[in-house]
Amino acid sequence: MHGSYLVSGGTKEDRRVRVNELLADVSADIKLGEINPDLQTVEMLPDKKSIGIAEVKTEIKFLQEKPFSHKYKILLIDNSDKLTLDAQNALLKTLEEAPDYAIVILSAKTEKDLLETVISRCRKITVTGNQSLEGNDEIFADFNKLIRMSLGERLYLAEILAKEEKDTIINKLENWISEARVEMKKSAVHGVKISGNIRSMAGAKYELENFNVNTRLTIESLIINL
Numbered sequence: 277m278h279g280s281y282l283v284s285g286g287t288k289e290d291r292r293v294r295v296n297e298l299l300a301d302v303s304a305d306i307k308l309g310e311i312n313p314d315l316q317t318v319e320m321l322p323d324k325k326s327i328g329i330a331e332v333k334t335e336i337k338f339l340q341e342k343p344f345s346h347k348y349k350i351l352l353i354d355n356s357d358k359l360t361l362d363a364q365n366a367l368l369k370t371l372e373e374a375p376d377y378a379i380v381i382l383s384a385k386t387e388k389d390l391l392e393t394v395i396s397r398c399r400k401i402t403v404t405g406n407q408s409l410e411g412n413d414e415i416f417a418d419f420n421k422l423i424r425m426s427l428g429e430r431l432y433l434a435e436i437l438a439k440e441e442k443d444t445i446i447n448k449l450e451n452w453i454s455e456a457r458v459e460m461k462k463s464a465v466h467g468v469k470i471s472g473n474i475r476s477m478a479g480a481k482y483e484l485e486n487f488n489v490n491t492r493l494t495i496e497s498l499i500i501n502l
Contacts, residue, residue, distance in 0.1 A: 286403035419455035
């Protein structure tokens with residue numbers, strides 16, 4: 277096993293499970309989250325909106341050095357769909373001509389923000405997550421269904437939603453806000469309450485977009501109090 281891989285789909289946790297399965301094929305003692313000189317993980321920093329070329333060049337240098345204690349040296353780029361175009365272009369040669377001891381794994385929610393030249397240089401692995409919102413239609417609701425949920429259903433929804441990536445959560449909030457605005461126009465009786473819900477959802481969206489808040493607590497507090 278060597279070369280370049282693109283793991284996409286599911287939730288971030290789903291993809292990490294699949295990446296750990298790949299790593300198990302390499303060595304039983306290489307796992308994500310553990311200190312290992314032959315494993316490097318790149319993640320987008322909380323105060324950043326992309327992964328830049330400087331970070332990628334640093335990781336390319338990491339791969340140019342031979343493994344310290346294992347057969348392979350592994351580079352995982354989480355949120356690889358957040359790589360800038362320059363960063364993706366800088367990766368191309370490494371993806372295509374990685375050393376025999378090197379494994380590069382890109383993890384992304386979707387492929388849509390990755391260059392075709394990047395995608396074509398990777399072996400593709402699509403993850404279907406049991407916990408992704410797309411697979412939980414009975415739980416993921418429009419605004420009308422959401423506000424009629426019991427407390428238990430809301431807590432379960434918050435748990436599922438918090439496992440999604442931040443961009444996905446923000447998109448869901450935008451959908452709820454749009455649906456709530458439609459409902460507010462229909463009902464003068466409930467308009468004040470819905471208006472308050474819209475402000476709460478917009479506030480949560482703003483916090484997720486602009487601050488390093490705890491996603492689970494932010495979503496849970498919002499959904500319980502709608």
